[in-house]
Amino acid sequence: MIKRVEINYRGIFQKNLAKKIGGDIVLIATRMGQVGFSNGRYSDSPERNGIPCKYFAFVSPDLSEEELEAECGAKLDIDEANISVVLDDTMVKGVEPWAWHGIRPINEKVTEGGCLLVVSRRSHGELLKFIAKKPYNYNLAILEGDASFAGLWVYKDDLTRERVLGAIAAVDPELISIEAVEQYLWDTTQQEHRVLAAREAYEQVRQRIKTVTPDQGIEWSYQVPTLPKWYEFSEGVVVPAVKREFRLGPGGQARNTQLKRFTSRTQRPVIRFDLCIKCTLCWYDCPDECFDPTEDGYYDVNYEYCVGCGRCAQVCPVKECIVMVDELRFEDNSSPYEFWKRDPEGYIRWAEEKKGTERVVYPFVTGTGVQVLEGERVPEGKKIMLKKKEALPS
Amino acid sequence: MTTRAEASVWEREELLTGCQAVAHGVRLADVDVIAAYPIRPYTEVMDAISKIIADGELDAEYIVAASEHDQFEIVKHASSVGARAFAGSSGTGWMYGFEALVVTATDRLPVLFLVGNRALDDPGAFGVEHNDALAVRDMGWLLCWVTTPQEALEHVLIGYRVAEDKRVMMPMALAMDGAFLTHSQHVVRIPTKEAVRRFLPPYDLGERRLHPDNPISIAPQVNEDWVMEIRRQNWEAARRARQVIVEAYREFNAIFGDVYSPPYYFEEFMTEDAEVVLIGLGTVARPGRTAVRRLREKGQKVGYINLRWFRPFPTVELRESLRRFRAVGVIDRDFAHGSPDDGGALLHEVRSCLYPARERPVVVNFISGLGGRDISIADCIKMFEITQEAARKDSLDGFVTWVGLRE
Numbered sequence: 001m002i003k004r005v006e007i008n009y010r011g012i013f014q015k016n017l018a019k020k021i022g023g024d025i026v027l028i029a030t031r032m033g034q035v036g037f038s039n040g041r042y043s044d045s046p047e048r049n050g051i052p053c054k055y056f057a058f059v060s061p062d063l064s065e066e067e068l069e070a071e072c073g074a075k076l077d078i079d080e081a082n083i084s085v086v087l088d089d090t091m092v093k094g095v096e097p098w099a100w101h102g103i104r105p106i107n108e109k110v111t112e113g114g115c116l117l118v119v120s121r122r123s124h125g126e127l128l129k130f131i132a133k134k135p136y137n138y139n140l141a142i143l144e145g146d147a148s149f150a151g152l153w154v155y156k157d158d159l160t161r162e163r164v165l166g167a168i169a170a171v172d173p174e175l176i177s178i179e180a181v182e183q184y185l186w187d188t189t190q191q192e193h194r195v196l197a198a199r200e201a202y203e204q205v206r207q208r209i210k211t212v213t214p215d216q217g218i219e220w221s222y223q224v225p226t227l228p229k230w231y232e233f234s235e236g237v238v239v240p241a242v243k244r245e246f247r248l249g250p251g252g253q254a255r256n257t258q259l260k261r262f263t264s265r266t267q268r269p270v271i272r273f274d275l276c277i278k279c280t281l282c283w284y285d286c287p288d289e290c291f292d293p294t295e296d297g298y299y300d301v302n303y304e305y306c307v308g309c310g311r312c313a314q315v316c317p318v319k320e321c322i323v324m325v326d327e328l329r330f331e332d333n334s335s336p337y338e339f340w341k342r343d344p345e346g347y348i349r350w351a352e353e354k355k356g357t358e359r360v361v362y363p364f365v366t367g368t369g370v371q372v373l374e375g376e377r378v379p380e381g382k383k384i385m386l387k388k389k390e391a392l393p394s
Numbered sequence: 395m396t397t398r399a400e401a402s403v404w405e406r407e408e409l410l411t412g413c414q415a416v417a418h419g420v421r422l423a424d425v426d427v428i429a430a431y432p433i434r435p436y437t438e439v440m441d442a443i444s445k446i447i448a449d450g451e452l453d454a455e456y457i458v459a460a461s462e463h464d465q466f467e468i469v470k471h472a473s474s475v476g477a478r479a480f481a482g483s484s485g486t487g488w489m490y491g492f493e494a495l496v497v498t499a500t501d502r503l504p505v506l507f508l509v510g511n512r513a514l515d516d517p518g519a520f521g522v523e524h525n526d527a528l529a530v531r532d533m534g535w536l537l538c539w540v541t542t543p544q545e546a547l548e549h550v551l552i553g554y555r556v557a558e559d560k561r562v563m564m565p566m567a568l569a570m571d572g573a574f575l576t577h578s579q580h581v582v583r584i585p586t587k588e589a590v591r592r593f594l595p596p597y598d599l600g601e602r603r604l605h606p607d608n609p610i611s612i613a614p615q616v617n618e619d620w621v622m623e624i625r626r627q628n629w630e631a632a633r634r635a636r637q638v639i640v641e642a643y644r645e646f647n648a649i650f651g652d653v654y655s656p657p658y659y660f661e662e663f664m665t666e667d668a669e670v671v672l673i674g675l676g677t678v679a680r681p682g683r684t685a686v687r688r689l690r691e692k693g694q695k696v697g698y699i700n701l702r703w704f705r706p707f708p709t710v711e712l713r714e715s716l717r718r719f720r721a722v723g724v725i726d727r728d729f730a731h732g733s734p735d736d737g738g739a740l741l742h743e744v745r746s747c748l749y750p751a752r753e754r755p756v757v758v759n760f761i762s763g764l765g766g767r768d769i770s771i772a773d774c775i776k777m778f779e780i781t782q783e784a785a786r787k788d789s790l791d792g793f794v795t796w797v798g799l800r801e
Contacts, residue, residue: 023409023579030581037580038409042435042521042573042766065580070684073578074677075768076521229800237517 003059003175006081011051013149018055025057028176028184035065045098050264052095081109088147089120090327092130096263103222105132112136115171119145133217141209143167146370149362159197166198170205178202250300250335252292265308267324273340275321282312300337319384403589410582412575415543417442419550421452422590427472427479429457429465433487434520435510435572462487466494473503474604478597485512488526498565499534504557509569510576513765521766524728527569534628536566537705539675543580555642561634574677659708661700668697670781674725685774709747721756721785727763737794758784762797
């Protein structure tokens with residue numbers, strides 16, 4: 001028997017976290033008399049901010065390490081997962097890694113009776129609004145918490161690691177039992193708060209595992225790319241480039257339809273066009289050229305390509321004009337500019353409702369969890385200029 | 395497969411990737427000079443060594459070079475003044491430093507290099523392919539593949555012991571499959587420093603050590619009046635290395651338990667009564683041996699040979715072994731463009747080694763796993779089927795098969 005665990009994480013921000021959890025699973029399972037090993041999906045490029053990546057842990061109570069490796073370790077991706085851990089809940093919208101995979105459902109690999117374990121503050125129903133249907137029953141477990149994001153090569157010690165281990169023990173005690181998790185954390189750190197964090201998560205998640213039936217979830221609309229046979233593509237490693245095109249208006253710039261990249265996004269910029277002073281900075285500074293100039297001098301944002309880096313919100317000189325908002329509050333990637341043109345008042349109402357009053361900041365390097373600041377609802381057309389110091393988060 | 399000594403020769407167990415295991419080998423070998431320059435998948439080795447040094451567990455000069463060429467020159471020179479030296483690279487980085495790699499062999503400096511196997515760009519791909527390490531095969535190098543992090547750690551020690559032996563004095567390339575070994579975390583047993591000291595004597599260049607008190611000149615310009623004799627010396631060292639390798643494994647077993655079994659250069663699995671075997675380099679041994687178990691359950695007489703040492707090539711031992719079988723399937727995770735029968739590098743070595751045998755098995759070839767494409771258990775079973783078919787037909791038609799290609 002083989003137990004396969006995949007850990008979906010966001011490139012660079014959670015790389016160390018995912019690797020540590022994968023290693024912990026192996027060491028704890030080994031203490032329980034099983035064999036295991038752990039690796040990452042090698043075709044990933046986890047140095048890219050936010051890009052969905054995977055780490056794996058494979059455990060068996062009866063196979064030799066070599067047989068386990070032959071079954072799992074000689075593969076570049078996992079065949080199926082008994083547990084798919086999701087370290088940032090915005091990945092439930094789909095994951096598109098760096099290589100030619102297309103946008104895949106977050107539960108793609110979950111087996112029948114297996115479990116999707118999501119770190120989230122949302123309910124089962126809210127998450128299932130984005131998750132693809134499966135032809136069989138599986139479980140959805142929720143570990144309450146924020147996405148733990150750290151900077152390049154930094155591991156943020158905010159107990160997410162310990163809590164995820166406790167949650168996995170709740171989902172499958174035969175893989176790793178909570179007693180083994182607690183003993184391991186105590187033996188390796190001698191710190192009781194780590195043991196307690198795992199236990200608390202274990203107790204909580206045991207109450208929050210629900211069966212998902214084949215009628216729950218959405219129809220998945222994204223196709224898996226078909227790769228050409230060896231004689232079907234150009235010799236000399238030549239790939240046709242995107243043909244240059246430009247016209248004013250939404251979607252007016254030619255972009256690569258093969259790699260849209262929006263699944264790298266945790267937050268998206270919400271734009272109050274009525275406050276825009278047409279300064280061009282969002283368009284100019286966007287590292288991914290996601291802003292389309294319009295005939296009347298505004299800048300529409302193309303949410304299919306926006307990776308949510310937040311640069312536009314940083315450089316925008318007008319108070320509350322561009323604000324980064326949790327990605328899970330949005331259903332689709334349609335043009336906000338077109339919405340505004342169609343129904344200006346309705347758009348502003350919608351934008352303010354999505355923004356809410358809290359402004360969430362991820363302290364990447366230090367601190368725990370997320371930082372929540374107070375936002376403000378600016379009346380229509382009231383353009384308040386920010387001093388540059390205020391515009392850029394300290 | 396192996397029995398490891400229980401006693402105090404093992405210090406602790408840790409979860410390590412192949413790269414980290416090599417770094418611990420470097421720590422235990424008490425290496426003096428390390429030159430580093432990043433390229434995936436080797437990069438994690440330099441990361442892990444720098445952490446070991448920062449943690450105070452190794453006292454060494456750690457130099458981040460400006461390129462692979464500098465990197466390899468630095469360790470070559472360090473080795474010539476009597477420092478035990480280590481470097482490593484992958485793919486095109488390894489190729490970029492090639493001029494330095496060639497002279498390290500000619501100058502007979504026993505530096506150990508880790509090659510994290512990577513496809514040669516273009517296209518930019520970081521998956522495993524063996525052509526990078528194989529490039530030193532004709533240059534006077536020792537070249538060896540390992541299949542687990544445990545073996546990787548141990549072969550850093552075995553590698554230095556063989557390379558630095560007075561009878562050998564050759565650079566050593568320790569090759570390891572990118573991803574499947576370099577980046578896979580396993581529980582590894584780490585030996586004690588004391589036990590390693592017993593196995594690996596200090597590096598001693600003797601009279602060849604470059605030092606103001608020992609005035610010598612290394613590798614002056616020579617022409618047609620010297621080169622053939624120099625090559626002949628190098629060859630003699632490679633010939634002597636065959637015996638030194640065997641001695642090193644025997645000594646390793648004496649200290650660390652019955653870890654490796656004869657003939658050491660390669661490892662046979664379920665070959666006693668086998669009619670058909672596959673032979674390959676590196677981690678393909680895992681699906682290969684698992685395929686053997688599956689087919690044995692169905693009563694098929696198959697086996698697997700994991701070739702560790704490519705240089706020196708174990709000609710006599712392998713010939714004696716392979717001639718017992720009806721057919722041999724050679725797995726190449728490389729491709730030798732335009733070579734005889736359009737096969738892989740290992741095919742040519744195996745076939746050439748078998749030629750003098752009076753009774754030879756049918757030899758077929760598989761090109762597979764290029765650029766990091768996975769080789770599954772099912773792929774290996776398919777290879778066995780083709781090899782069995784070749785044994786039945788006793789035929790050589792179309793005997794090179796690409797396995798795992800989109801066609």
